[in-house]
Amino acid sequence: MTDLLVALLAAFAVWTGWRVFRVDSMVRASFSLMLSFVAVGGIGVLLSAPYIGIATVFMMAVEMMVMAIFMVMFMMNPAGLNPMSMVHQHRISIGAGLLAALALGAAVLLSPLPSNPVLSEADVVAELGHELLGPSMLIFETAGVALLATMLGAVILSSRQGRFGNSDEGSRPPGLTPEGEPAGRKPEGGGGHHHHGGHG
C-alpha cells in the first residue's frame, strides 16, 4: 500500500516536473513545479519524515509564489497567450537529461541498496532539534550567516541606487537576433531617461 502510494506520488512529481517545461503560462509552470515539490513532501510524510515532508511543502509554496512573481515579471508573454518556446541546444539537453536519468536509474537498480529503516516510534522532530543545538550547532549558525549574506547580496544586487548612480544608465535591450530590434518593445525613437527619483 505504502509502495503504491509512494510510486503514485513519485510519478506525479515527475509528471508535474515535466509539465514545467511544457506549459505556455509562466504561472502554471511555477505552480506545476510547486506540485512536484508537494508530491515529494507527500513521500516524505509517508516515509516517516513528517516534519521534513510538510515543511518542504510550506517552504516551496512560498518560494514558488516568489518564483511565479519573477517569472511573470521578466518573461516575454508570461501568460502563454502565444505559444512559448525559448530553448537552445535542445537535442544536447534532451540527451544529457536522458543520460543522467538513465545512468542514475541504472545505478539504483544495479547496486545493492542498504536497508535500515527508521524506527516508527522515534521522535524525529526532537532528534532534529537536539542535533541542531548540539553536534550541528556550527552548521546551524553558519546557515544563519549564509542567509544573512544572501539577504545583503540580494538587496545590493537588485536595488537601483548604486554608489555610482543608477545602475541602468544608458542601457538598451538586446534583440532576439544579434543587432536586431529590441524584443518585446514598441519601436520608438530615442526616448530619454526620466529620473523622477525615489518615492516616499
Added chain:
Amino acid sequence: MTLSIVLLGAAALIGIGLYGALSQQSFVMLMMGLELMLNGALLAIIGFWSLALGGMPEGQLLAILVMAVMAIEMAIGFALIVAVYRKRQADMTESIGTLKQ
C-alpha cells in the same frame, strides 16, 4: 523496494531538471531546472534517511540544508536577474555574452 521507487523518481527528476537547466534560454526557466534537480536530490535524501540510514538526525539536517541552498540560489539568482535586466532589459542567457559591450 520502496527505496528503489523513490530513487528512480529522484533520478527522473534530476534528469528533467538537467534538461531544463541546459535547454532553457531564459534565466528564470533555467532556475526552474536547477530547482527541479534539487528536488530530486531532496527526494533521494529523504528516501535514504528513512529507509537506509536508520533515521540518523544528520539526514534531516541535510534535507533542510538542501532547502536552504534552494532559498539562497533563488534569492541570489533573482537578484542577479534583476541586475541583468536593468542593464539589458532582457533575461536571456545570450544577453550576458554581450554585457561587456
Added chain:
Amino acid sequence: MQTLIILLGWTVLAWLLVRATQPPADATAPQSAPFLGGGTTGTHAWQRYHFRPYTMTLVFIAFEMEMMFMYPWAVVFVSEGIKALAEMGMFLAILSVGILYGWREGVFRWE
C-alpha cells in the same frame, strides 16, 4: 498515510462541491470585456507585471528559511533550556542585521 488520504479527500470533496454548484461560465463579447467603469483598453491585462516590492520577496525567502530551524528548536527548547534561547537568539540576531540593512535600503516599500 492517513494524513495524506484525508487531505486528498478534502480536495476531492471541495472539487465535487464546486462542480455541483457552478454552472458553466459563458459570456458574449461585450459582456466578457474587463470592467473598467465603462472604459476600454487596448491590450491584455496579463503582462510583465511590475511587482514593486520584489526586493522584499528576496529578503523574505532568505529570512523565512529560519522557520525550518525554529520548528525543531521549539520542540527541544524546554529540555535544552537557556542554551537553546541563546543559540536561537544569536541566529535571529544575525538575520535581523539583514532586515535592518534592507530597511535602510528601503526595500520594505513599493519601489
Added chain:
Amino acid sequence: MRLSRLASRAPAPVFGAIGPGWQVAVERLLARSGLRRALTPRDAGILLVAGDMPGDAAEALGRVHDQLPHPRATLRWTVSHETADAVADRIVASWRDLGAIDEADLLPDQPPNEWKGVGPHGQGGKGMMGGTPYGRPMAMTGEDIRDGLQLDRYTARIGPFAPMLPPGLVLEVTLQGDVIVAATVQHPPFAQPVDADAPELCAARMLTILGLDGPARRAIHGRRPGGIWVRGAVPRGLGGIEGAGDARDRLAAFLGGDRAAVTAPDLSELLPGLEWSEAMLVMASLPPSAILRAARLPEAA
C-alpha cells in the same frame, strides 16, 4: 423554491451610473437599507441610470450594461420630482421579479479585434509577442518612473462610471504594476450640485476607499461614522496641496463637518508617481467641485 424566496429578500444590488447633477441623490439613495451599492457590474442585478446621459457616454453606458450578469434590469431615474422613496420601491420591485425582465446586450457581440488562432493548437498569434491573441495585443515595455526596470505598461481608459472615480470622469491611465506612470483626463467629470461637496458625503467616499462600508453609510445618514484608526490609516503627506493640507487633514476636516476649500492641481500632474490605492485615496479626498475645476484646467489653458 425556498432558496429563491430567501434570495428575493436580499438587498437589491445596484450599480449606479450617475449622470450630471445626480451624484448626491444616488449616493444617498444607495445608502438606504434594502439596497446595496455594487462596486462592479458583475455583482449587480440592477443598473440605475440617474439623470440625462450626454451622448458621448452612451457607448460606455452600454458597455457597463452588458457587463451585468443575466438576469438584469435597467432603471432610469430622470424625473427630479420622483422621490427617492419611489425609486427605491421601483428598484426593489424590479429586483423581486428580475427573472421576468432580463435584458439583452446593447452592444454587438463582436470581439475587440478580428482574430483567428494560428499554430498547431490554434492558441497563438505570431511569434511570442506578436499578433492579437484572443482578440487583443499584449502590453509592451517602457520607461518606469520609480526604479528603472523597464517592464510592461498597461494603458486603459477608466470611467465614466468607475465607482472609485467621480462620475463622468474618464481618465486614461498608464500603469506599471500598480503605479500610475501617466494620466490624462479624457473627459471631465459631470457637473454636480454644490451639496456634492457636503462634508459627510466627502467623508463617506474616503471611508469607502478605507474599507469601512458601515461607517460610510452612517456618515451619509448624518450620524457619527465610528471606526478605528480612521485618520491614522491615511498616510501622512499623501496628496498634499498648498492651502488644503494633505489627504489626512482633509479627512479630518470632513469628519469634523468642515467644507474644505481645495484648489486641486492638474490631475495629470497630481496622479503620476502614485500607487493606484494612494491615487484613489487622494481622488476621494478632493471634493467633486475641485476635481471638476482641476480636470477642466488643461482645456482652459
Added chain:
Amino acid sequence: MTALLALAVLGTLALGAVFAVAMDGRIAQLAAGFARQRIETEAPDRLNRDLAAVWYLALAAAGLSVVPFAPGLALIDSPVGIVIWGTCEALTIITVFLHGWSSNAPFPLIGAYRYVAIGLPVMLPSMFVLIAAALPAESLSLPAIVESQRGMWNVIRQPLGLPLFAIVVLTLTLRGPMDFADAADIATGTSAEESGAARGLWEIARAAMLVSASALAATLFLGGPLGPVLPGPVWLWIKTAALMAIFAWLGRRVARTTPSRMLTILWIVLLPLSFLHLAMAGVFAL
C-alpha cells in the same frame, strides 16, 4: 472514530460558515447570487479560475482537520500539526493570487499582487506565534498544545499572541484592514470579474476559512476543547464562535491603510513585536 471526526470537521465548517455569513448579514445576498449567470472573461485561465475556490475550501477543511475537538482527539493527529496549518496559510496566498490572476483583467490582477505583497510578510508573525505556542507544549502537535494549557491558557502567558494572530486571520480570510485583495478602490479586486455562483462560492470559502482560522486561534490561545462541565467540542464551538465574532467586528471597524504602508508596518513594527512575543514566551516557558 475517524469517520466521526471527519463528520465533525465538515459539520463545524458548514455551520460555522453559515454563522460567518449571517454575521455579515449576507445569507440572502449569497442565495441570490447562485441564481445568476456566471460570466466568463476574455481568454481567462479557466483551470485556475475554477480551482481557486476548490483550493480555498480544501485548505479551510485541512486547517480545521488538525484542530482537536476533544482533548487528544484530532482528525489529523500529526506530530507536526502546526506546520500543517502553516502550510495551509502559505497555500492560501497562492490560492488568492490565482483567483486574481486567472481572470485576465486589470483590477483582479492588481488585487492579486497586492495580496501577495501583504500575505508573504504576514507569514512571519504567524510562524512566530505558532512556534511560541509550541514552546510550553514541547511539541508541534495541537493536542499537546491543548494539554499544555490545562494550568493556564496561552492567552494569559503569551499576551501578544492573539492580537498578532488576529492580523493573520484577517489576512487569510480577506477581511477588513487586511483585505488588500478585494479592496473598494479596485472594484472588489480579485472578485471584480466574478459573478453569480462563482462569487458566492468564493464568499463561502472565505467564511469557511474564518471558521478554520478562528478554531485554530481558540486552540492556540483559549485552550481549545478544555473547559468545565460542558463536553470538549461544545467548548471549542463556543470559543470559535466568540473569536469569529471578534474578528468579523474588527474587520468591519478597522480602517485599511495603503498596501505599501502596510508592508512597512509589517516588517518594521509587527516583526519586532513577534520577536518580542517569542522571547517573552521563551522566558516564561523556562
